[in-house]
Amino acid sequence: MDTHLPRIFEAINARYENHIRRIQRLIRQPSVSPLNIGVRDCAELVKDMFLEIGCSEAKLVETSGNPVVFAKYNANAEKTILIYMMYDTMPADEEGWLAPPFEGRVINMPPFGDTLVARGATNTKGPLAAFLNVVETIKDVAGELPVNLIFVAEGEEELGSRHLPEFLEKYQNELKKADLLYFPTAAENRKGKPIIHLGVKGIVYFELELSGEKWGKGPTKFGIHGSNKAWVDSPVWRFIHALSSMTSEDGNKVLIDGFYDKVAVPNEEDEYLLKELEKTFDEEAIKEQLKIKEFIEGKHGIEALKLYLFSPTLNIDGIWGGYIQEGTKTLLPHKITAKMDVRLVPNMQAKDVLPMIRRHLDKAGFKEVEIRMLEVGYNPARMSYKDKYVQALLKSIEQLGKKPEIWPTLAGSAPFSMFHDPPLNLPFIVGGLGHGGLAHSPNEYLVIGEDGPTGGLRSMEKSFALILYNIAEA
């Protein structure tokens, strides 16, 4: 460990109250991107915070959507880390908050001890502000950072990072200077075990719709009296058949030509990681948490994990059409819509997905079904656990006395491929100590104290500092 670190850790302990206040300052500026509340004001605040901690440059970069806050910290170091962050949050208008969601109140929440309960506490204003605390503290104590930093804080993560590609193209030359991407997060689970994901799936999110207007059959403008079904075509029935052509009867095998063509099978390293993971994989706890009775085909252990982590999916997130209130109105609906997503695993390409679905629908005779892209979509991204930066991350966690659980990938999605794919080709790592939960739900929290089963704010900040030093030496 670097000789500065003991004093940095001491300073992190000493500055605890002040560091909480920076998080609260960020929490108190709402930035709810789905409802467009406070987003630009928050971008300005984040920019100011970058300047406060000593960035030489910080600015709002406009996109067709919310601005990206871009900043640079030059330490004249050998390595440059691109710090990926988001400053937007989900809404907080649900019932059941223990404190106003934009106040940032510290609440004792058993078994975790002191937690900060707020929208954005863990996802991800808490870790963002904590990382700024760390940068400031290292500079004050050690005189300089061990690495240069490029900050990219986007304001549309909760909208699917839809305009991030615009920024990435415009700033390609700046971003190319980075050696890797690091996304600082609180990665411990409820029991205090750090969970490290080496990758993410890609995603394409879209709607399918069949309207009588487009079809030229059925009601075209509005739903009509249900008795007309006798002599008028039903867009709903037709759509049901279009959907059913896309999967096997159990809904688990996708029947779209080419869907599985590029899918990589788990390699030797994956098999090793899966075996390791199986040792601590708590199947029953996950079933209880998800309220499911079994995995697909009753699979267990590694077989279940393989499905989860290595298979692509075609999911129906929602479907609606016609009369969906109480009671018994008879209606021949004119339109039906489904929200759907495809999750991509290596080596699938996001750009292939919608053309593949279009071809399938056309070939199966459903030319009248429209595809509406809702998010630009992105590829999966994976790192090897042998990568030196991954090793630096794992080493940091171990040096702080914790044993990480390594997952080959997250089954969920994040836009890391936008940085990991050409032209940037950046390695990436995600994580840190600390624990938070209930993202997207009431009482989102970040553990602040150190008295529970998980690390708190100080653990998180120490891990961020150590990770920077270990990356510098990697």
Place this chain on the structure above:
Amino acid sequence: MDTHLPRIFEAINARYENHIRRIQRLIRQPSVSPLNIGVRDCAELVKDMFLEIGCSEAKLVETSGNPVVFAKYNANAEKTILIYMMYDTMPADEEGWLAPPFEGRVINMPPFGDTLVARGATNTKGPLAAFLNVVETIKDVAGELPVNLIFVAEGEEELGSRHLPEFLEKYQNELKKADLLYFPTAAENRKGKPIIHLGVKGIVYFELELSGEKWGKGPTKFGIHGSNKAWVDSPVWRFIHALSSMTSEDGNKVLIDGFYDKVAVPNEEDEYLLKELEKTFDEEAIKEQLKIKEFIEGKHGIEALKLYLFSPTLNIDGIWGGYIQEGTKTLLPHKITAKMDVRLVPNMQAKDVLPMIRRHLDKAGFKEVEIRMLEVGYNPARMSYKDKYVQALLKSIEQLGKKPEIWPTLAGSAPFSMFHDPPLNLPFIVGGLGHGGLAHSPNEYLVIGEDGPTGGLRSMEKSFALILYNIAEA
């Protein structure tokens, strides 16, 4: 024509203002059965009105739902008519009313002239009160009615007549005394042509649902993060396949075993009526009204009418599951539901429908799909145009100078089979002069004046009076 009729017609003309007031009195007592507003108070008012016009008995008969108002008028005549009516209405909380919907304001509405604009104006408080006006007027002018009357005014027509069978069973012996059922309505179309339907389709309305809870697969309690599709079954996909097993790919042929087994083909009389009907059937006007570009398979004329009137249907009225708001939430839903109805033609039986669907789902391997009956359902009902009471109805219209357009049946449904099937076996007729429109919509209206293309209140009342006399002589 009976010798009393000229003086009865004169009295109807003279009492015009008073007769409007009785309709308004009934309109002003809301009786919105879907929202349970004012229903019982309206039942009491209708009972009082029956007593006012000289019924010897009038009472509220309780059911598990809203009461039926039952009344008897004894004229010591040979024939007894069961007058079927409803005193409930749909809600009136839509935008766009030209007058408060429970005020009963008379408004000039081109091209119809004076109309009464109110919820229930045509469906069916207007015709109900008008019929009471007629009974009172005949009695005053002729001394006695030519027929005995049994009134059955139900309060759940807009809820699918769900508890009417309870009443019918309890009052079977009383109702058996009737020779026929008559449902007095304003049956002229917008151009003033009386449209006489000789029957109605039956209907069964139900929901199909697939939940992970019931299935034992998929999420059981709530929707979970969409990435879990990779290792958890999807009730939505499974349901799509269950539905798609029920029809041909175009949604028009029902693939449920036995669905078409009892369906009667159009008989000689039907073919004759269809040929007559085709002469005046305005195909383009109907397409324009429904905003459709073509009928199923591009059919025209008699072929289209045959589909409409003589084919049973399996319709999806609505379907919903999962995330159906704006944006892109990924979700693996735990439940999906469809509202569906089957329309029955002779000689199908409502009681066969749900068992048939259950058998189909079980046989196709979808035991996990639940069927939830929403309405008790009822059979179709048909009369021959040669029936003496149908002839009395048609003759009445012609005697008043109009030429009726005869439809073998309505493609919609009404619970006439409850009276027409055993044990009551009552012939039934529906209709009268006059015109109303926009039932279930803002500005529901009944034409009151006689200056437009259609008959108004006085024409309607005269037709009701004449129909009673012609039935007496049938």
